[in-house]
Amino acid sequence: MVYRFRTSQLTWGLVPLYDQLPEGIRDPRVRVGPDVDEGWTPPPLMLRKAKGKAHPPDIWDYDQGCALAVTGAVAAVLDGASWCRLFPLREEVQVGSNPGVREVIDRVLVVVTSVVDVMDPERTTYKPYGDHVLDFDRPGAIVPDAARVPASGLFHQPTGASTHLFATEGFRALVESKGWTGLEFVPLELTV
Secondary structure (H helix, E strand, C coil): CEEEEEECCCCCEEEECHHHCCCHHHCCCCCCCCCCCCCCCCCCEEEECCCCCCCCCCEEEECCCCEEEECHHHHHHHCCCCCEEEEEEEEEEEECCEEEEEEEEEEEEEEECCECCCECCCCCCECCCCCCECCCCCCCCCCEEHHHCCCCCEEEEEECCEEEEEEEHHHHHHHHHHCCCCEEEEEECCEC
């Protein structure tokens, strides 16, 4: 099984503060992905806190689905996985949109390095494989080929000029078995 995943609606997340970077979105510290530099350091960050949540979840979003920020306990389990690289994030960050409110966070950034094209090009209608469906949330828009799906972890699916992150059944099962909070999984239909 392959899953789209997202941090739950009422969760926490980290977002780069582009307006505090001399090069804005083009600042090399913003870029995380399969080819992230060895010496990567985070840009200035803003922490989005979920209202009414007493305890932060184990897994946070990083820059709207580019990566995940996790607790040390989660990172210890993922350490050494072939599909990701881990970068410690112990930073003082802005809390919400108020630049005067700051907080120190202690997380680990999980950058997904695996890139696998698992889509069945005959049945997938989401670009780049078709022109009829542009919404990848629509049923049948993304149809993975079971033979191409990695055994575990997260991976980038190429989609034209960019990629989207997807999760394997093994990763979903790991999250559930460990009781980690913060992620929701949406299954995709498979071809065999």
